[in-house]
Amino acid sequence: MWGMARSRSTKPASLTGPKLREASPSKSRRPPLAGAVMRIELDRHRGALPFFQQIRAYIRDAVVEGSLAPGIRLPPERQLATMLGVSRATVMRAYQELVSDGLIEAAPSRGTVVARLDEKPEVGAPLPPGGDRSWMLGLPPLTVLGSDAGLLREIVGTLGRDDVISFATSAPPEDLIPVAEIGRALDEVLAEQGGRALSYCPVDGAPELRDVLVERMRAAGALASGDSVIVLSGSTQGLALASRVLVEPGDEVVVEAPTYIGTVQTFELGHARLIGVPVDADGIRTDALEDVLARRRIRLMVLQPNFHNPTGATLSPARRERVLWLARRYGVPILEDDAYGALYHDPPAPTSLKQLDRHGMVIYLSSFSKTLAPGLRVAFMCAPEPVVGRISLAKQFSDLNTNMLGQAVAARLLSSGGYDANLVRLRSAARDRMRLLLSELDRMPDVLERDLDPRGGLHVWCRLRVGDAQTAAASSAKAGVAILSGMAFYPRGMQGTAGRDRIRLSLPVSDSESIAEGSRRLQGALRHLPRRVEPRAARRLSVVV
Amino acid sequence: MWGMARSRSTKPASLTGPKLREASPSKSRRPPLAGAVMRIELDRHRGALPFFQQIRAYIRDAVVEGSLAPGIRLPPERQLATMLGVSRATVMRAYQELVSDGLIEAAPSRGTVVARLDEKPEVGAPLPPGGDRSWMLGLPPLTVLGSDAGLLREIVGTLGRDDVISFATSAPPEDLIPVAEIGRALDEVLAEQGGRALSYCPVDGAPELRDVLVERMRAAGALASGDSVIVLSGSTQGLALASRVLVEPGDEVVVEAPTYIGTVQTFELGHARLIGVPVDADGIRTDALEDVLARRRIRLMVLQPNFHNPTGATLSPARRERVLWLARRYGVPILEDDAYGALYHDPPAPTSLKQLDRHGMVIYLSSFSKTLAPGLRVAFMCAPEPVVGRISLAKQFSDLNTNMLGQAVAARLLSSGGYDANLVRLRSAARDRMRLLLSELDRMPDVLERDLDPRGGLHVWCRLRVGDAQTAAASSAKAGVAILSGMAFYPRGMQGTAGRDRIRLSLPVSDSESIAEGSRRLQGALRHLPRRVEPRAARRLSVVV
Structure with missing residues (x-):
């Protein structure tokens, strides 16, 4: 390399490449005219x-x-x-x-x-060593994702590690996934349909699944037609597609504060500006919501009225009516994320906003991940047809269609009654495990307290009386129990302050003995942290921009 | 409504709502100072x-x-x-x-x-009828998708319609999907793993599948490590995520012209600017590619070196070396879309760019949709680790992880040899069906001609001697045979001119008799179209911006 003749080019030298074409040298000041x-x-x-x-x-x-x-x-x-x-x-x-x-x-x-191609080098020669990796350094930044970008990935990564009891993941207990029935459904569909059961399917979903979903939504009293349901590859896809087709970069979106981590991250990745409205024991504070809707041009509200993740709160009936009224009054649609609504611990079942909505204001999103099996990756949206049409277009460019095996399983278990029978088991198990977890937590008032006892779902939102969220999570991890810092559940504008005194615990996916052992580890980890001194402002509810 | 008292507000009248708070009226010119x-x-x-x-x-x-x-x-x-x-x-x-x-x-x-909340209305009253649907009118436009936005959706929609023979879909024949083996793999994994087989899995994919993929990539001589493979939910997801994390809006991306419709649409949805470089019988024209790379700041090349969709061309060995050299010379990575490489009609297997790449320039994308079963929705990417890391983050916000059943099937069939045995059957069937289709097309030189006979894959790219692409597709559809207009395969800047004289035919997914009958219908449909008069410019190869 060192002895190489230098080319006239200022670009990396190259010696052997062919000249592709002779430039026409322009000798006169007026160059030749193009014939x-x-x-x-x-x-x-x-x-x-x-x-x-x-x-x-x-x-x-x-x-x-x-x-x-x-x-x-x-x-x-x-x-x-x-x-x-x-x-x-x-x-x-x-x-x-x-x-x-x-x-x-x-x-x-x-x-x-x-134009003269002064920049164009001759080509064909060996490249300078090491000079050819630089393209990776030029990758676009992903700064919008923030420091917790990999959090969901890490949470999922804790699953299946035998040395860690995870209070960090939201999933049904693995021993309650109806494996035998799922296996039977798969055998049936392959026997009946052969290769067609494994071919492409319409972007909007397998007809047999969409039909039964429409039927159930209607039976529940929701506005639903054949063109208002689309099958999705998990709720995450629903959030991702909604952030793409309902919201433009810079648009303002109301979320509960705190809210699901995936909601924060997905919409922030879509460059939405998230406005956090506080949640209390009766769900989102409609007075604060109203102020926000009146003052700002909000494009969308993303709400979890039932067994809210992470707080476990359920929206009161009066606030449900108010939220729907506000949606109409200000012309702001609601994306209702109802991942947990079916997991009420005791009857009666809560009502979804979608069931109450007579005016096409609600885009309903639910999933089989918490109620059947996460690995199926099947969820669905029920929404006004123009919305479904757009979601469908965006899905076409996202993954073309949802996997057929998962759809077949969901369709068959819904039709056979197996899904509902399994829900009864899941609810009862979730109730028992929740009681056990709450009673364990009650034994550690020196380190934790909470605002409410969840009536459904999988989460407990705790206030720390010692340490702060991040040290609590780190100490717990060292002690072999995974929990989530409360800070991750807030939109970007609030990160760094809100949730600093909070952790979220989820029911573990493995056996219930792990609740006792996990709680013991948790208490051991927190006990050594310094007592918290609260700044006055930290307990105030606030709207977060 | 008509007899209602008018409120002082200029907003829709409301009568019953509570006043939330009294504004402090400012009587003096200097308002009160905030204590x-x-x-x-x-x-x-x-x-x-x-x-x-x-x-x-x-x-x-x-x-x-x-x-x-x-x-x-x-x-x-x-x-x-x-x-x-x-x-x-x-x-x-x-x-x-x-x-x-x-x-x-x-x-x-x-x-x-x-700020005074002059805009804030009183709330609680009934809304004016019909006034609450307007939010849907305000949905962000999806104009970037262009007029063919729904095309892939429509193509997939033609599947399973008994009255239409589809030469429009790229998928393996349904009777060659190894249903029994897939069923056996499913039974095995459920029996062995129980609920864990249906739980969440790491974002990057099930370890058993990633391991066998890394092993095979290495055995083929490709650069691959444990962290350089990620499982995806179909190739479409790979294109979508690459367009998100490798390209920023406005960046220029080289594609072959023509290229896969999904590539055009996915990258245009990501606001990339596509530069089409012409393809001839030896694949992408490297002289034209070189000109483009030298003149412009290209961020990425998306190429299909093997059995290119739609033309069927395969990149010559000399051009492969040239393309890799150009990638290094100009620091532009290659996204190699190798959906069809395994479907060579006769040995030897073509070499992928990834196998030749010793410098981390190639992001390899392949899928089990064409080689096993589309309904599994399993594909994978093998790329330098920084790229996989970013793709993984973006996947987390797209669908969290790929479905577990599809991954289990792919992993088991790859390990058992069932996948390779099935490939042998698929290649032979594709070869036989392609021969049959080509011989049928040879009988209609009055209406169609072609530049090359594909040596693999599922597509034939035909030049029309009559009519134009859109009338040909419309007439064929009326005659009960689905084909694709060539115009959809070009980037936006070229749409309207390029491909106007082209149609793409794919091997049908159902039995081979349909090739003869479909061809008969096609000829019948085209025969009545007026003879084409070519403008001189239409046959010129051109770089398209």
Whole structure:
């Protein structure tokens, strides 16, 4: 390398590559005029491309193919316009686009010329060592994701580690996944349908699943038609697609504060501006919500009325009516994330906003991940048809369609009653495990307290009386129990303050003995942390922008 | 409604709602000064939020909660700065943010005051009928998707329609999907793993599948480590995530022209600017590619070197080396979409760019949709670790993880040899069906011709001698055979001209008799179209911006 002759180029030297074309050297101050351009034939038929685009395309091709060499002068705009029988503005526009393409350049006293490729090196030679990895350094930043970007990934990663009891994951207990029934459903569908059961399916979902979903939504009293249900690859996909098609970058979106981590991250990735509205024991504070809706142009509300993640709160009936009224009053739709509604611990079942909505204000999102099996990756949305149409288009470019096996399992268990029978078991197990967890937590009032006892779902939201959220999570991890810092559940504008005194505990996915052992480890880990001294402001409810 | 009393508000009338708070009427020209602000306590610990954010948050909360009523005057910046012991610039910044939040406003001679909520209506009353659906009219436009946005959805929708023979879908024949083996794999995994087989899995994929993929990539001579493989929910997801994390809006991306419809649509949805480089019988034209790379700042090349969709072309060995050299020379990575490489009709197997790449320039994407079963929705990417890390983060916000059943099937069939045995059957069937289709097409030289006979894959790219692409597709559909207009395979800048004389035919997914019958219908449909008169320019290869 060191003895190499230096090329005239300032770019990395190259010796062996062929010269692709000879540049026409321009000796005179007025470069040669392009004859080639004279031969442009415009397509004047109806439906043809606009003239400026045709002219641009012609010149572009000629430059790229080399019939217009660098330095060649193009005809003046007025002259070319006359030649082609178009307006001067048309030619001007074509030239402007070509300039911005870097293909031609306008210089005073020289006219418009084909750009010189001063930057173009000769090619074919060995590259300087190490110089070819730099493209990875130039990858676009993902800063919008924030410091907790990998959190969900890490949570899921704690599953299946035998040395850690995880109070960090929201999933049904693995021993309650109805494996035998799922296996039977799979056998049946393969026997009946053969290869068709494993082919592509419509973007909106397998008809057998959509039909039963529409039927159930209607039976529950919700507005639903054949075109208002779409099958999704997990609730996460629903949030991701909604953030794409319902919200434009910079739009303001109301979320509960705190809310599901995936909601925060997905919408912030879509460059939405999240407005956090506080939650109390009766769910989102409708007075604060009203203030926000009245003052700002909110595009969407993302709410979890039932067994809210992370607080466990359930929206009171009066507030449900209020939220729906506010949605209509201010013309702001609600994305109702109802991942946990079916997991009430005792009857009666809570009502979804969708069931109450008579005016098409609610986009309902639910999933089989918490009620059947997360690994199926099947969820669905029930929403006004224009919304479903857009979600469907976006899904086409996201994963084309949801996996067929998971859809077949869900459809068959819904139809057979197996799904509902399993829900009864799940509810009862969730209730028992929740009671056990709460009674364990009651034994550690020195380190933890809580605002409410959840009536459904999988989460307990605790206030720390010692340490802070991050040290608590770190100490717990060391002690072999995974919990989540409360700070991750708030939108970006609030991160760093809100949730600093909170942790979220989820029911573990493995056997219930692990609740006692996990609680013991947790208490051991927290006991050594210093007692918390609260700044006065920390307990105030606040709207977060 | 008509007899209702009119409220003073200019907003829709409301009668019954409670007044939430009384605004403090400002009688004097200088409104009352806010005492509440005096009580701001700044957190001065290390790691606390910046002072301006603390001040902003304090005032924001006070306004939203009502302790600072509309019209109340805030202290002048200098005065508040002195009170709090911070710089005036700090207070100024806090005030500026609050102004842009719409919470306070600065008016000459009045000082800075809490914003009046003139826009805020009273709430609680019935809404005007019909007035509450307008939010759907305000949905963000999806114009970037263009007129063919729903095309893939429609193509998939033609599957399973008994009255239509589809030459439009790329999928393995349904009768060659190894249903029995897939069923056996499912039974095994459920028996062995129980509920764990249906729980969440790591974002990057089930370890058993990733391990066998890494092993196979290495055995093929590709650069691959444990952290360089990620399982995806179909190739479409790979394209979608790559367009998100490798490309920023406005970046230029090279694609073959023509190329896969999903590539065009996915990257255009990500606001990339696609530069189409022409393809001939030896694959992408490297001379034209070189010109583009030398002149422009290209962020990524998306290429299909093997059995290119739609043309069927395979990149020649010399051009492969050239493409890799160009990638290094210009620091532009290659996303190699190898959906069809395993479907060569006769040995030897083609080499992927990834196998040749010794410098981390190739992001390899392949799928089990064409080689096993589309309904599994399992694909994978093998790429340098920084790329996989980013793709993994983006996948977390897209669908969290790929379905477990599909992953288990793929892992088991790869390990058992069942996958390879099935590939042998698929190749032979694809070869036989392709021969049959080509011989049928040879019988209609009056309406169709082609540039090359594909040596693998599922597609034939035909040039029309009659009509144009769109009328040909429409007439064929009427005759009961689905084909695709060539125009959809080009980037936006070229749409409307390129591909106007082209159609793509795919091998049908059902039995081979349908090839003869489908061809008969096609010929019947095309025969009546007027003979094509080619404008001279239409046959020229061109780089498309």
